[in-house]
Amino acid sequence: MTRAELAPTDPVLHSFAAELGDRGLVSIAGRGTRWSAGGEIAPGVQILRAPTGIVEVSPAEMTVRVRAGTLVADLNDALAEVGQRSALPERGGTVGGAIAVGEDHLDVLGRGRVRDSVLQVRYVSAEGKIISAGGAVVKNVSGFNLPKLITGSLGTLGAIAEVVLRTNPKPSMSQWLVSCDADPQLSFNTLYRPSCVLWDGSRTWVHLEGHAVDVAAEFDGLRHVGKFEPADSPPELPAHRWALTPRDAASMTSVEGGDFVASIGVGTLWADRPQAATPIDAALNVVHQRAKSLFDPTGRLNPGRAV
Amino acid sequence: MLRDLRRALSRERVRYGAADRTLFAHDASVFEGGLSGPICFPESTAEVQDIMRIAMQHERSVVPRGAGTGLTGGAIPLGAPIVVAMTKMDTILEVDIANGVAWVEPGVVNLDLTRSLSELGFNFAPDPSSQQVCTIGGNVANNAGGPHCLAYGVTDAHVLAIEVVLSSGDVVTLGSVRGESLGLDLRGAFVGSEGTLGIATKIAVRLSKNPPAVRTLLLSFSSMRDAAQTVSDVVAAGIVPAAMEVMDREITNAVENYVGAGYPRDAAAVLLAEVEGLEGGVEIDSQRIVEVAQSNNAKSIHRAESEAERALLWKGRKTAFGAIAQIKPDYYLHDSVVPRSKLADVLESIYEIGARHDLMVMNVFHAGDGNLHPILLYDGRIAGELERVHAAGAEIVRACLAVGGVLSGEHGIGVEKQPYMEEQFSSDDLDHQERLRRSFDPMCRVNPGKVLPEGHSCADIQALRSIPTGVWG
Ligand SMILES: Cc1cc2nc3c(=O)[nH]c(=O)nc-3n(C[C@H](O)[C@H](O)[C@H](O)COP(=O)(O)OP(=O)(O)OC[C@H]3O[C@@H](n4cnc5c(N)ncnc54)[C@H](O)[C@@H]3O)c2cc1C
Numbered sequence: 001m002t003r004a005e006l007a008p009t010d011p012v013l014h015s016f017a018a019e020l021g022d023r024g025l026v027s028i029a030g031r032g033t034r035w036s037a038g039g040e041i042a043p044g045v046q047i048l049r050a051p052t053g054i055v056e057v058s059p060a061e062m063t064v065r066v067r068a069g070t071l072v073a074d075l076n077d078a079l080a081e082v083g084q085r086s087a088l089p090e091r092g093g094t095v096g097g098a099i100a101v102g103e104d105h106l107d108v109l110g111r112g113r114v115r116d117s118v119l120q121v122r123y124v125s126a127e128g129k130i131i132s133a134g135g136a137v138v139k140n141v142s143g144f145n146l147p148k149l150i151t152g153s154l155g156t157l158g159a160i161a162e163v164v165l166r167t168n169p170k171p172s173m174s175q176w177l178v179s180c181d182a183d184p185q186l187s188f189n190t191l192y193r194p195s196c197v198l199w200d201g202s203r204t205w206v207h208l209e210g211h212a213v214d215v216a217a218e219f220d221g222l223r224h225v226g227k228f229e230p231a232d233s234p235p236e237l238p239a240h241r242w243a244l245t246p247r248d249a250a251s252m253t254s255v256e257g258g259d260f261v262a263s264i265g266v267g268t269l270w271a272d273r274p275q276a277a278t279p280i281d282a283a284l285n286v287v288h289q290r291a292k293s294l295f296d297p298t299g300r301l302n303p304g305r306a307v
Numbered sequence: 308m309l310r311d312l313r314r315a316l317s318r319e320r321v322r323y324g325a326a327d328r329t330l331f332a333h334d335a336s337v338f339e340g341g342l343s344g345p346i347c348f349p350e351s352t353a354e355v356q357d358i359m360r361i362a363m364q365h366e367r368s369v370v371p372r373g374a375g376t377g378l379t380g381g382a383i384p385l386g387a388p389i390v391v392a393m394t395k396m397d398t399i400l401e402v403d404i405a406n407g408v409a410w411v412e413p414g415v416v417n418l419d420l421t422r423s424l425s426e427l428g429f430n431f432a433p434d435p436s437s438q439q440v441c442t443i444g445g446n447v448a449n450n451a452g453g454p455h456c457l458a459y460g461v462t463d464a465h466v467l468a469i470e471v472v473l474s475s476g477d478v479v480t481l482g483s484v485r486g487e488s489l490g491l492d493l494r495g496a497f498v499g500s501e502g503t504l505g506i507a508t509k510i511a512v513r514l515s516k517n518p519p520a521v522r523t524l525l526l527s528f529s530s531m532r533d534a535a536q537t538v539s540d541v542v543a544a545g546i547v548p549a550a551m552e553v554m555d556r557e558i559t560n561a562v563e564n565y566v567g568a569g570y571p572r573d574a575a576a577v578l579l580a581e582v583e584g585l586e587g588g589v590e591i592d593s594q595r596i597v598e599v600a601q602s603n604n605a606k607s608i609h610r611a612e613s614e615a616e617r618a619l620l621w622k623g624r625k626t627a628f629g630a631i632a633q634i635k636p637d638y639y640l641h642d643s644v645v646p647r648s649k650l651a652d653v654l655e656s657i658y659e660i661g662a663r664h665d666l667m668v669m670n671v672f673h674a675g676d677g678n679l680h681p682i683l684l685y686d687g688r689i690a691g692e693l694e695r696v697h698a699a700g701a702e703i704v705r706a707c708l709a710v711g712g713v714l715s716g717e718h719g720i721g722v723e724k725q726p727y728m729e730e731q732f733s734s735d736d737l738d739h740q741e742r743l744r745r746s747f748d749p750m751c752r753v754n755p756g757k758v759l760p761e762g763h764s765c766a767d768i769q770a771l772r773s774i775p776t777g778v779w780g
Pocket of ligand 1 (some may be wrong): 441449
């Protein structure tokens with residue numbers, strides 16, 4: 001193979017790279033569902049959109065190749081047709097946006113982390129070049145793990161153009177349950193592999209997925225923990241996402257100034273107000289700043305935003 | 308420098324004898340170009356920081372090392388750096404069940420961790436075949452896999468946070484045990500970086516619950532194609548078993564001679580499949596796997612009847628590499644991954660390439676992940692054999708890349724696979740990989756000369772190479 005053959009051939013990616021070019025301030029917009037994450041964009045920035053389209057769904061490989069501008073909802077519909085699903089949360093946004101932000105699905109225990117599902121990323125660099133990182137197979141330690149660095153980088157290191165995601169078979173049964181008298185931690189401990197356990201200070205929700213017999217067996221096992229009843233859906237989640245230790249999330253009884261919902265065994269908590277910011281460690285910040293200056297020496301990618 | 312190191316640690320924990328330096332110039336790979344400087348055995352994060360700072364003062368590089376079971380030369384010192392052997396930092400610091408994590412030092416042996424967690428009803432999922440000796444630090448550095456990584460992922464998916472001493476001597480914690488950590492995933496970047504981004508001194512691993520039910524199936528086939536097709540069809544049917552491992556006839560017989568695991572000797576391929584979870588689903592899935600195997604002409608289907616039998620079946624699989632020694636003194640191993648649906652075709656090419664180079668090839672592999680381990684047997688004492696092994700190896704790697712595969716699934720690039728990197732990545736891609744490396748270690752002082760091929764890694768590193776890479780092409 002020659003080097004030229006290694007570069008992606010898809011003309012759609014090349015025209016995206018040409019549009020982005022190698023100078024001027026740019027930002028890639030998805031659907032704006034997390035537009036302000038990392039700060040407001042600086043004035044005078046050219047706003048571009050990433051290419052759209054599902055390139056290849058491979059259920060037998062448990063992978064999908066999809067362009068970054070595709071809606072997560074469209075991706076999930078296409079996957080559902082072949083009995084698969086992704087780890088990306090569906091909130092009206094794009095695949096590229098979901099990966100740039102890196103937030104996990106509510107059912108992260110069942111679906112896996114977004115970060116672990118990104119197998120390959122093709123992004124346009126600050127120099128306007130298409131970079132391929134990672135590989136289109138489910139297991140890979142060939143060289144440095146750029147997909148990990150790009151996921152969650154809020155578009156500050158490269159403009160995501162296309163990704164290959166690991167998918168998973170859609171479980172045959174899905175059931176939400178709710179209880180007013182069950183201890184959330186005990187509920188979590190009793191279950192083998194729940195997809196989600198939530199707690200709002202008085203009620204516990206459980207999401208069971210899998211074979212119908214297994215869902216029934218888990219439901220039955222919860223009898224000793226509390227009175228659970230089927231629920232149509234999870235509770236409404238407040239707007240702000242906090243990161244706590246799983247233990248702290250489970251022992252939360254109230255959050256000043258409003259409602260909360262805590263994810264047991266995960267440690268994510270949703271509240272009506274933002275979590276107090278913890279300052280980034282100085283030595284770690286050196287690594288962050290160095291990464292930014294190496295990947296985007298002129299600071300043209302998403303100026304105003306910081307990870 | 309030796310004096311400084313001994314003052315910071317102790318005389319006994321800084322070795323510089325000829326025997327030690329020879330020993331630490333090697334790992335489990337066949338690479339022979341290592342040259343070791345002093346070998347340090349730190350006992351704390353503070354001592355690792357001291358070593359980093361002394362190295363910086365004396366303008367020396369450092370190489371972290373676990374148990375030395377790496378198969379690509381990742382821990383091999385190039386150009387007499389300080390070897391930092393992490394084996395004395397081997398304490399399980401805390402098992403924190405309420406938070407679902409265990410904090411361990413990097414020198415903890417994989418199986419020791421698994422054993423101590425299993426008493427509590429948990430496990431650390433990655434189970435490399437070398438788990439009796441390899442360390443968690445080495446697992447993190449190589450993003451190790453194992454037979455049971457099919458359903459729940461390799462090391463990366465089971466590591467939440469890592470305390471790292473950077474080349475500057477500063478200590479940082481990458482990742483977090485709090486919820487999902489947003490922002491740059493430096494933890495994820497560190498896992499699989501082969502000891503080039505810093506030295507891990509503490510690791511928070513995720514605790515996985517032991518499954519209530521497990522079913523182990525031993526399936527045999529008259530052709531490798533049928534076995535490979537079964538693997539692909541199982542996944543296509545929407546079943547994700549905990550493990551799916553395939554062995555060919557040659558390796559099966561070697562294993563039988565070695566440990567007598569109870570594998571059928573006459574089959575062309577043996578598939579060991581395991582399903583775990585809740586009783587009902589496990590029964591359904593194992594039944595469906597049997598049906599898929601039958602539709603692919605399975606020759607025999609057997610269920611492990613007891614925990615003892617199950618353990619023996621796995622012992623056979625995990626001692627496969629050891630069993631090879633009876634056949635030929637040396638072997639060379641590749642680690643490519645291919646799309647599952649291409650397994651059967653690629654395996655055929657691999658046998659054909661071996662035959663053309665007059666080499667014995669065996670295959671034992673993590674079939675569920677498409678992670679091949681073609682083993683090329685040879686006798687290093689016979690002139691010209693190793694050259695044939697490398698020529699055949701290069702063809703095998705190209706055959707895997709040609710179907711959309713990658714170079715390495717779990718063993719890493721180290722020094723052995725460096726020349727192949729240019730077959731998988733363009734020079735722009737590699738340039739960006741180097742940017743990631745320099746974000747952590749701008750002067751390339753930690754484990755220099757690894758992973759990236761010549762011309763891409765830091766220029767001042769080239770002088771360290773004591774063996775021409777051409778030999779490894
Ligand atoms: C018989 C046999 C079977 C094997 N089976 C498997 C298998 O099934 N799956 C698999 O994935 N691998 C397997 N391996 C390969 C090997 O065991 C793994 O890569 C293992 O993770 C290496 O661990 P180690 O402690 O021996 O590390 P070493 O070989 O000592 O080092 C490996 C790399 O890790 C770095 N490193 C070590 N400790 C640290 C640290 N604390 N901080 C930073 N970097 C560090 C080193 O610099 C080096 O680059 C096998 C090897 C053998 C010999």
